[in-house]
Amino acid sequence: MVNIGLLGDISVGKTSILRLFVRYLKVGDIEKVKGGQKCTVIKTDFSGEATVPGGDKEDSLNQKETKTIHPNRIVFREDKSGKAHTIFAPGGDRQRAVVKMGIITISRIATQIIAVFSLDRELERQFEFFTDVRFFPEKISVCINKIDLLEGDRDKGLEDIKSKITNFFNKRKISVSDYFITCGETVSNFEEVEEFNNHVAEMILEITTSR
Ligand SMILES: Nc1nc2c(ncn2[C@@H]2O[C@H](COP(=O)(O)OP(=O)(O)OP(=O)(O)O)[C@@H](O)[C@H]2O)c(=O)[nH]1
Ligand SMILES: [Mg+2]
Numbered sequence: 001m002v003n004i005g006l007l008g009d010i011s012v013g014k015t016s017i018l019r020l021f022v023r024y025l026k027v028g029d030i031e032k033v034k035g036g037q038k039c040t041v042i043k044t045d046f047s048g049e050a051t052v053p054g055g056d057k058e059d060s061l062n063q064k065e066t067k068t069i070h071p072n073r074i075v076f077r078e079d080k081s082g083k084a085h086t087i088f089a090p091g092g093d094r095q096r097a098v099v100k101m102g103i104i105t106i107s108r109i110a111t112q113i114i115a116v117f118s119l120d121r122e123l124e125r126q127f128e129f130f131t132d133v134r135f136f137p138e139k140i141s142v143c144i145n146k147i148d149l150l151e152g153d154r155d156k157g158l159e160d161i162k163s164k165i166t167n168f169f170n171k172r173k174i175s176v177s178d179y180f181i182t183c184g185e186t187v188s189n190f191e192e193v194e195e196f197n198n199h200v201a202e203m204i205l206e207i208t209t210s211r
Contacts, residue, residue: 005110009129010092012118013145013184024201038079113140148190
């Protein structure tokens with residue numbers, strides 16, 4: 001049994017990643033991805049999602065319809081081994097006491113942490129989110145999401161971003177065991193959408209079933 005915590009700054013795509021994974025399980029695509037196998041959803045809880053009234057015009061990242069207040073959660077089972085795993089995705093708005101409580105709780109109970117970053121904004125602000133989280137395992141995984149929004153030379157851009165993220169965590173005595181590059185949304189204007197949607201499912205399977 002693995003408890004995964006998806007942690008990251010506001011709007012990086014944690015809830016989208018969780019929802020996409022649920023869709024893979026329900027539709028059966030999960031067997032078609034790399035390392036895929038049949039899994040069944042046991043429970044989903046997205047009740048901690050709240051609609052944002054009008055959004056916050058001062059902050060473009062808040063201009064979306066919903067944000068996570070209480071951690072989202074799914075439980076699924078690997079059909080073959082019968083093992084069940086839980087994934088938690090707390091909100092990223094740590095300025096709100098109740099959201100912050102979710103972040104701290106999940107960081108304590110998770111046995112595997114996936115730090116989620118988004119390519120739609122500067123890393124510095126996203127690092128700030130993690131300075132608050134005190135309970136970290138020695139090794140974490142990193143998910144770089146919104147690959148569809150990375151402009152310019154992709155390989156070069158990603159190398160640069162990875163080295164900055166590795167440095168940030170190494171300074172805090174945390175090592176990054178692997179990087180996953182994902183698209184957490186079924187965006188229509190992105191040619192490689194399927195490949196990078198698949199990476200979401202592959203990431204979760206790799207972390208739950210192979211460890
Ligand atoms: N273009 C693009 N948009 C994405 C991707 N993943 C998520 N989004 C969008 O990003 C926005 C925020 O997604 P959420 O999943 O709510 O982000 P979150 O990290 O759960 O946000 P909080 O829980 O409030 O911290 C939504 O509008 C998603 O549709 C992606 O890979 N590419
Ligand atoms: Mg969320």
